[in-house]
Amino acid sequence: MGIHVYNTLTRKEEPLELISPGKVSIYVCGPTVYDDPHLGHARPAVVFDVITRYLKAQGHAVTYVRNLTDIDDKIIEKARQQNRDFKTLGGHYANRYHEAMRRLNVAAPDAEPKATDHILHMRDFISKLIQRDHAYQSRGNVYFAVESFKNYGRLSRRTVPSISSNFSVEQGKRHPADFALWKEAKPEEPSWASPWGSGRPGWHIECSAMSSRLLGENYDIHGGGADLVFPHHENEIAQSESLFGKTPANYWMHNGLVYIAGEKMSKSLGNALNLHGLLEIHRPEALRLFLLTKHYRHPMEVTHPALHEASARLSKLYRFLFRSAWSDAESGELGINRGALWTRFCNAMGKDFNFPMALSVLFEGIRQVNLVSGNSRDAVGADPACRAISLVSDIFFICRDVLGIAPEPSMDAWPYETETKLSDGKLQTATFRRAS
RNA sequence: GGCGGCAUAGCCAAGUGGGAAGGCAGUGGUCUGCAAAACCACUAUUCCCCGGUUCGAAUCCGGGUGCCGCCUCCA
Numbered sequence: 001m002g003i004h005v006y007n008t009l010t011r012k013e014e015p016l017e018l019i020s021p022g023k024v025s026i027y028v029c030g031p032t033v034y035d036d037p038h039l040g041h042a043r044p045a046v047v048f049d050v051i052t053r054y055l056k057a058q059g060h061a062v063t064y065v066r067n068l069t070d071i072d073d074k075i076i077e078k079a080r081q082q083n084r085d086f087k088t089l090g091g092h093y094a095n096r097y098h099e100a101m102r103r104l105n106v107a108a109p110d111a112e113p114k115a116t117d118h119i120l121h122m123r124d125f126i127s128k129l130i131q132r133d134h135a136y137q138s139r140g141n142v143y144f145a146v147e148s149f150k151n152y153g154r155l156s157r158r159t160v161p162s163i164s165s166n167f168s169v170e171q172g173k174r175h176p177a178d179f180a181l182w183k184e185a186k187p188e189e190p191s192w193a194s195p196w197g198s199g200r201p202g203w204h205i206e207c208s209a210m211s212s213r214l215l216g217e218n219y220d221i222h223g224g225g226a227d228l229v230f231p232h233h234e235n236e237i238a239q240s241e242s243l244f245g246k247t248p249a250n251y252w253m254h255n256g257l258v259y260i261a262g263e264k265m266s267k268s269l270g271n272a273l274n275l276h277g278l279l280e281i282h283r284p285e286a287l288r289l290f291l292l293t294k295h296y297r298h299p300m301e302v303t304h305p306a307l308h309e310a311s312a313r314l315s316k317l318y319r320f321l322f323r324s325a326w327s328d329a330e331s332g333e334l335g336i337n338r339g340a341l342w343t344r345f346c347n348a349m350g351k352d353f354n355f356p357m358a359l360s361v362l363f364e365g366i367r368q369v370n371l372v373s374g375n376s377r378d379a380v381g382a383d384p385a386c387r388a389i390s391l392v393s394d395i396f397f398i399c400r401d402v403l404g405i406a407p408e409p410s411m412d413a414w415p416y417e418t419e420t421k422l423s424d425g426k427l428q429t430a431t432f433r434r435a436s
Numbered sequence: 437g438g439c440g441g442c443a444u445a446g447c448c449a450a451g452u453g454g455g456a457a458g459g460c461a462g463u464g465g466u467c468u469g470c471a472a473a474a475c476c477a478c479u480a481u482u483c484c485c486c487g488g489u490u491c492g493a494a495u496c497c498g499g500g501u502g503c504c505g506c507c508u509c510c511a
Contacts, residue, residue, distance in 0.1 A: 031511065044511050074509070156506080162438050163507070203509090225511030226441090232510085255511070256441085262503080266510055293449065293459080299441075299505075306448060309460045316459085319473065348450090356450050360458030370474050
């Protein structure tokens with residue numbers, strides 16, 4: 001089954017051609033752990049979770065790396081304010097992130113490198129860039145020389161002069177658009193020894209160092225939020241390509257951002273919905289479903305009705321799943337051979353992972369099965385039409401193994417009445433609580 | 437200023453040359469002891485506006501309007 005992927009690098013949808021057939025290597029930018037995760041963090045996590053699950057369902061061996069940025073200005077500042085060790089603070093919020101991911105049924109990545117565990121590799125990376133004249137030392141800082149890399153600006157479609165006009169000239173920089181690879185330590189800041197004095201790495205270098213370390217100099221897919229295109233991914237490409245002579249990732253995938261009341265959701269705007277808060281009032285599967293209602297590349301707006309609708313859709317899905325479970329058990333081995341619905345689902349997923357289209361296939365299938373099963377509990381199992389059996393089997397597989405949306409084994413019915421009450425009552429007060 | 441995105445029913449949202457998916461909400465019906473669930477029917481002669489190309493456009497081209505993002509930390 002062919003898969004086409006929209007590549008930010010070329011601004012085109014391209015057939016996914018793997019470096020090594022049957023194997024997919026993916027690197028996705030994870031969060032900076034200085035606060036609780038918000039809904040915006042859940043989007044790339046869920047999107048790439050479903051993508052990797054799908055690739056696995058297609059029979060690919062997937063190596064999925066998602067990093068954790070555990071040293072940066074905001075972490076240092078917050079640790080200072082709270083008079084805590086930056087490691088302790090980062091560890092706390094990493095746990096909070098993991099807890100939210102676990103509740104959302106986001107599968108753990110194969111590797112989750114932390115920046116502070118790879119300082120050595122970053123120093124090594126920077127040294128090599130200096131040796132090749134792509135970087136230079138200025139006092140205790142090291143900067144990447146943007147003009148040394150001819151493709152700079154390719155990903156974000158910018159030119160060095162156009163970028164430069166927006167940068168203030170900093171002391172010690174040769175060019176206004178040059179960016180820091182290594183930052184000289186200020187007093188009382190966490191720091192590591194280096195050939196350039198004690199300091200800490202710049203943000204972008206961690207992804208170059210860790211991705212090359214874990215996935216090699218050239219891997220298949222790099223993902224992240226659309227707001228990372230510039231400067232983060234642009235700089236990452238500059239670093240990696242300068243050193244290895246090729247783009248680190250063949251496909252650059254960027255998920256659209258989550259908006260609320262017309263504004264981008266972000267900590268700095270103070271409008272972020274705390275994931276833990278949301279999870280108190282919405283089933284995690286409803287949140288997953290919500291995040292899949294729009295194509296991953298487009299920006300999406302979060303509203304009360306939209307969240308409510310996701311719950312309603314989940315109810316419809318779960319009612320179906322519970323109703324069909326009996327016949328599934330009775331009909332013996334299901335889920336080995338995939339049927340026509342799976343094919344249609346794959347057709348949708350092959351179009352740059354068109355989740356809404358794929359979900360429409362799912363719900364259409366549900367209606368078809370409901371149509372033949374009528375009101376009887378076990379009509380599906382009893383129905384001589386193998387087609388319905390095949391549909392049910394495919395729907396089960398898709399929900400559980402690809403979408404990551406399945407009822408807990410302990411549940412034996414879907415308490416939809418509870419869900420209805422929830423939607424009316426607690427939403428208003430609890431949903432849009434601001435993240436702390 | 438530079439670069440980019442979006443505009444489809446009451447709402448959410450697919451569809452990028454030839455049948456306007458799917459979901460939510462609503463109305464009517466079937467079923468049911470009543471409900472619920474489920475199903476059926478109805479709900480966009482038309483896809484922001486104007487022009488063009490074409491036998492044919494939501495879809496391509498030109499122009500316009502509106503909203504938004506990136507260019508500083510950001511998923």
